[in-house]
Amino acid sequence: MSVEFSFLLVQALSGLASASSLFIIASGLTLVFGVTRIVNFAHGSFYMLGAYMAVTIVPWLLQIERSPTLFFAGVLISAAVVGVLGVAMEILLLRRIYKVPELFQLLATFGVVLMVQDAVLHIWGPLDIAGPRAPGLRHGVMILDQRFPAYELFLIAAGPVVLGLLWLLMHKTRFGILLRAATRDREMVGALGVNQALLFTGTLFLGAFLAGLGGALQIPRVSASAQMDLAIITEAFVVTVIGGMGSIGGAFLAALLIGQLQAFGVLIFPKITLVLVFLLMALVLVVKPWGLLGRPEAAPPSAMPEGIASPGRFCVFEKLLVALALLVAAMLPLFGDAYAVKVATEVLIFGLAAFSLNFLVGNGGIVSFGHAAYFGLGAYASGLLVTKLGMPMEPALIVAPLASGFFAALFGFFIVRLQGIYLAMLTLAFAQIAYAVCFQWVEVTGGDNGIVGVWPAPWAASRIVYHYLVLVVAVLGIIALRHVIYAPFGASLRAARDSAARAEAIGIDVRAHRWLGFTIAGAAAGLAGGLYAFSKGSIDPTLLGIPLSVDFLAMILLGGMQSVVGPVLGAAAFHSIKDVFMPLTDHWRFLLGASIIALVLIFPRGLGGAYASLRARFTGGAP
Amino acid sequence: MTLLAVEALNKKFGGVVAARDVSFSLAAGEMLAMIGPNGAGKSTSFNMVGGQLRPDSGRVLLEGQDITGLPPRAICRLGVGRSFQVAQTFLSMSVLENLQMALIAYAQRTRDMIARAEALFRAEALELLDQLGMADAAARPMNTLAYGDVKRVELAIALAGKPRLLLMDEPTAGMAPGERAALMRLVAGIARRAAIGVLFTEHDMDAVFAHADRILVLVRGEIIAAGTPEEVRANPEVQRVYLGTSGLRAALRARAAAHG
Ligand SMILES: Nc1ncnc2c1ncn2[C@@H]1O[C@H](COP(=O)(O)OP(=O)(O)O)[C@@H](O)[C@H]1O
Ligand SMILES: [Mg+2]
Numbered sequence: 074m075s076v077e078f079s080f081l082l083v084q085a086l087s088g089l090a091s092a093s094s095l096f097i098i099a100s101g102l103t104l105v106f107g108v109t110r111i112v113n114f115a116h117g118s119f120y121m122l123g124a125y126m127a128v129t130i131v132p133w134l135l136q137i138e139r140s141p142t143l144f145f146a147g148v149l150i151s152a153a154v155v156g157v158l159g160v161a162m163e164i165l166l167l168r169r170i171y172k173v174p175e176l177f178q179l180l181a182t183f184g185v186v187l188m189v190q191d192a193v194l195h196i197w198g199p200l201d202i203a204g205p206r207a208p209g210l211r212h213g214v215m216i217l218d219q220r221f222p223a224y225e226l227f228l229i230a231a232g233p234v235v236l237g238l239l240w241l242l243m244h245k246t247r248f249g250i251l252l253r254a255a256t257r258d259r260e261m262v263g264a265l266g267v268n269q270a271l272l273f274t275g276t277l278f279l280g281a282f283l284a285g286l287g288g289a290l291q292i293p294r295v296s297a298s299a300q301m302d303l304a305i306i307t308e309a310f311v312v313t314v315i316g317g318m319g320s321i322g323g324a325f326l327a328a329l330l331i332g333q334l335q336a337f338g339v340l341i342f343p344k345i346t347l348v349l350v351f352l353l354m355a356l357v358l359v360v361k362p363w364g365l366l367g368r369p370e371a372a373p374p375s376a377m378p379e380g381i382a383s384p385g386r387f388c389v390f391e392k393l394l395v396a397l398a399l400l401v402a403a404m405l406p407l408f409g410d411a412y413a414v415k416v417a418t419e420v421l422i423f424g425l426a427a428f429s430l431n432f433l434v435g436n437g438g439i440v441s442f443g444h445a446a447y448f449g450l451g452a453y454a455s456g457l458l459v460t461k462l463g464m465p466m467e468p469a470l471i472v473a474p475l476a477s478g479f480f481a482a483l484f485g486f487f488i489v490r491l492q493g494i495y496l497a498m499l500t501l502a503f504a505q506i507a508y509a510v511c512f513q514w515v516e517v518t519g520g521d522n523g524i525v526g527v528w529p530a531p532w533a534a535s536r537i538v539y540h541y542l543v544l545v546v547a548v549l550g551i552i553a554l555r556h557v558i559y560a561p562f563g564a565s566l567r568a569a570r571d572s573a574a575r576a577e578a579i580g581i582d583v584r585a586h587r588w589l590g591f592t593i594a595g596a597a598a599g600l601a602g603g604l605y606a607f608s609k610g611s612i613d614p615t616l617l618g619i620p621l622s623v624d625f626l627a628m629i630l631l632g633g634m635q636s637v638v639g640p641v642l643g644a645a646a647f648h649s650i651k652d653v654f655m656p657l658t659d660h661w662r663f664l665l666g667a668s669i670i671a672l673v674l675i676f677p678r679g680l681g682g683a684y685a686s687l688r689a690r691f692t693g694g695a696p
Numbered sequence: 697m698t699l700l701a702v703e704a705l706n707k708k709f710g711g712v713v714a715a716r717d718v719s720f721s722l723a724a725g726e727m728l729a730m731i732g733p734n735g736a737g738k739s740t741s742f743n744m745v746g747g748q749l750r751p752d753s754g755r756v757l758l759e760g761q762d763i764t765g766l767p768p769r770a771i772c773r774l775g776v777g778r779s780f781q782v783a784q785t786f787l788s789m790s791v792l793e794n795l796q797m798a799l800i801a802y803a804q805r806t807r808d809m810i811a812r813a814e815a816l817f818r819a820e821a822l823e824l825l826d827q828l829g830m831a832d833a834a835a836r837p838m839n840t841l842a843y844g845d846v847k848r849v850e851l852a853i854a855l856a857g858k859p860r861l862l863l864m865d866e867p868t869a870g871m872a873p874g875e876r877a878a879l880m881r882l883v884a885g886i887a888r889r890a891a892i893g894v895l896f897t898e899h900d901m902d903a904v905f906a907h908a909d910r911i912l913v914l915v916r917g918e919i920i921a922a923g924t925p926e927e928v929r930a931n932p933e934v935q936r937v938y939l940g941t942s943g944l945r946a947a948l949r950a951r952a953a954a955h956g
Pocket of ligand 1: 709712713714732733734735736737738739740741
């Protein structure tokens with residue numbers, strides 16, 4: 074027996090152990106989606122809370138007696154506590170958003186993610202907390218000639234056991250049978266007069282319990298940390314999407330695939346295992362757009378779409394307002410201090426980025442959850458060119474939109490093949506690939522620290538001159554995109570959003586138009602990213618991260634997705650508020666999360682919507 | 697001359713046979729009705745002709761050209777316009793903009809990023825709306841129309857592409873009986889004048905027997921009878937499985953009314 078073989082065997086076994094953990098977490102996510110049709114970002118937070126609960130409860134129990142029983146009792150208690158938190162989330166939040174558009178649901182649950190992050194830091198502090206090892210499972214087992222941790226063997230068994238228990242629950246209990254019926258056909262359950270509220274609450278308990286269990290079981294392997302949530306949620310998304318959303322069997326299959334891909338991928342491409350995982354997802358979705366075992370989603374009922382309707386022209390008053398805003402932006406260096414100029418420059422840059430996002434979301438109905446990727450890629454393109462190749466600022470700023478446009482075209486090719494929540498998940502996945510590459514390819518990108526010394530050309534080096542440069546470029550970019558919205562191409566995107574079937578039936582190639590739209594929006598975001606790199610003087614991976622993507626979404630939500638210029642207003646309001654309040658509080662994320670939820674619940678049409686109803690009241694016309 | 701020839705189309709959904717060896721042909725300027733109970737496979741047949749569904753087997757020929765399995769946009773460009781059973785229009789736009797959009801697509805200018813969409817093809821759009829008696833509603837947002845009017849606008853959109861063949865899946869659903877007769881008369885007039893072949897389904901037997909040149913009867917995915925209204929009405933099989941006695945009486949009444 075060769076060493077080779079035993080090594081591969083051990084590698085396969087550790088792949089199985091990760092697959093088990095991943096499945097336990099993903100099964101909860103897919104269950105909750107199946108019944109509520111909500112993709113719960115906070116599932117990752119439940120996982121993190123499970124780990125924190127366990128590193129708190131388990132050591133306390135082990136003080137009584139170091140027995141395996143008490144260890145696992147602690148794990149189960151932690152999972153149950155998290156389950157109760159899931160119930161609280163269902164009652165306080167989800168109940169109110171079952172009927173709102175997907176984008177709003179995603180944002181609201183992301184609001185919870187932000188709040189939990191701050192709460193965790195507040196309660197447990199910023200340091201990672203290592204958990205105790207499991208009594209009775211601390212030893213290694215010899216597998217051929219290799220030592221393999223006993224706890225990993227236990228984990229390998231845990232996944233199938235949870236799968237079996239779930240199967241029993243789903244087929245042998247009344248709750249489980251209802252749960253399956255609801256996953257298949259929600260109308261029917263309503264018609265049967267079942268207490269839906271109780272069913273949904275129960276589902277959230279089960280879903281959060283599984284996430285908490287997944288987290289609690291990890292404590293002997295990884296320390297609890299405040300970054301666990303986003304890392305695991307993307308993996309769990311990938312598993313549920315590959316398996317088919319709502320399918321537990323599919324999640325199991327996908328977890329096995331990904332576990333092995335990671336275990337062996339790390340041997341061949343140590344740096345890009347994450348990329349491999351996302352590539353697998355892209356591949357599966359192209360071949361099977363509803364995942365391995367997922368069922369096609371019925372097309373959503375035709376309803377008035379959320380987003381830009383027939384865009385109107387500015388009235389005289391509005392033209393004056395726009396002129397005034399431009400004047401303020403232009404005169405700011407004369408009366409504002411350096412800080413005000415910096416904030417105004419950034420507002421212009423984010424205004425362009427948010428406008429490009431709403432070009433997709435509001436005008437095209439293409440919900441991108443990874444728009445920061447194109448912003449960040451533009452920033453990296455410019456930053457790397459000037460620092461590594463010594464290129465001057467001007468051509469680097471021209472390359473920024475070209476590079477982002479290229480990647481938007483590449484990723485968009487796959488993305489526009491999908492619809493609804495699958496599409497949003499794929500935008501997120503591609504953004505995470507780009508993030509992972511910038512984060513892991515240390516030699517070129519500087520990894521986590523990024524790259525400093527991205528300075529503008531000498532003539533534009535002063536804050537004030539650079540402000541004018543940004544003013545001209547960003548405003549021209551916004552005007553150009555706005556023009557496209559009013560042009561036949563923009564109208565065609567709206568047409569495809571309203572009814573893809575009708576658009577195709579009058580001869581529009583919906584996919585090709587969406588692809589072009591995605592590319593244009595990506596290029597515009599890249600231009601904004603390039604401008605941002607020179608204004609900051611540095612680049613780092615947060616420029617491509619999920620939090621910045623969510624910031625952009627919050628900007629268009631705040632400004633009003635159905636308004637053409639609203640997103641710019643939203644960017645201004647969002648960025649100014651953030652800049653004023655962030656230094657004042659240690660709990661900025663908590664506030665931001667709560668504000669996003671409040672926006673979704675009570676102010677879904679944003680500032681643009683509020684203005685439209687005011688205007689309608691004064692002119693007496695329809696908004 | 698044969699405009700549309702459908703040869704032995706088959707389609708299954710899981711175990712359900714939605715179409716079995718469906719064959720028929722349609723001449724330019726002809727009104728061909730497809731009738732049958734709900735779930736008979738009418739919409740499925742329409743979707744296989746329009747490109748929304750790919751048949752499991754069989755062929756669709758448009759003036760001799762094989763269009764089987766082409767995407768809807770390609771079939772549209774070859775001169776096939778259609779309405780859907782559940783009307784498909786652009787709800788966020790005004791009635792006029794819906795028509796402008798259809799005309800922009802017909803002119804293949806949907807990738808134009810320079811012009812203002814609002815200013816394009818206004819006159820043509822208004823003319824089409826006028827043809828269907830919807831000119832007064834041009835400025836109204838689509839989502840404020842009554843369903844019958846939505847169906848009318850959808851028909852105008854289908855006509856914007858100057859089709860040779862028009863597919864209408866339940867064009868009068870949601871309309872009052874008087875409206876239905878008027879719309880069918882209008883369509884028949886347009887079809888005859890422009891020599892457009894029309895394939896339509898309709899639950900209103902009065903409308904079918906008054907305007908169809910020929911009728912296909914589809915039951916559980918199979919054509920059980922085909923022929924002129926008189927032949928179909930006289931067919932005992934049709935009477936037994938579909939028309940029943942009340943349907944028959946309605947048919948006779950309609951025929952009498954149409955021929956005064
Ligand atoms: N996309 C689909 N998936 C599964 N079954 C379908 C689908 N479309 C239609 N069917 C089934 O095919 C049969 C024919 O449906 P349809 O063509 O809509 O009938 P009709 O238009 O005559 O009422 C019905 O039994 C229907 O349930
Ligand atoms: Mg039908």
